[in-house]
Amino acid sequence: MKLLDILNGPFPVPPLxxxxxxxxxxxxxxxxxxxxxxxxxxxxxxxxxxxxxxMGVMVWALGFNLLLLPTFILELLPGVxxxxxxxxxxxxVIMLRRRGQSVPPPAGPAKTPPEPPDDQPVIDV
Numbered sequence: 001m002k003l004l005d006i007l008n009g010p011f012p013v014p015p016l017x018x019x020x021x022x023x024x025x026x027x028x029x030x031x032x033x034x035x036x037x038x039x040x041x042x043x044x045x046x047x048x049x050x051x052x053x054x055m056g057v058m059v060w061a062l063g064f065n066l067l068l069l070p071t072f073i074l075e076l077l078p079g080v081x082x083x084x085x086x087x088x089x090x091x092x093v094i095m096l097r098r099r100g101q102s103v104p105p106p107a108g109p110a111k112t113p114p115e116p117p118d119d120q121p122v123i124d125v
Contacts (some may be wrong), residue, residue: 013063
């Protein structure tokens, strides 16, 4: 079982397309930027509602990934929400998904060493 399969869990993973990537990165950057001025209002639960909406958008755009859960939990801690955790998590998930979707190069015929010319002596070591 691959690490990517473990991180994705049993949920289906949507194809990683450019619009989904752009949406996820833009939402993550905007939410991380919004949480800095909202920091004094942490007691009103604006940050928690924003994080819950962000988690839903990320699961819709990128599919479920276990890396999203610690990020969501970290965002609930006071003072940590001003760190760019959503942006870091989204970039990491995108990199893992791209690595998982990359197609290995086709295997060609095995390369054999070139044959020495017939007119030169062969030195075997």
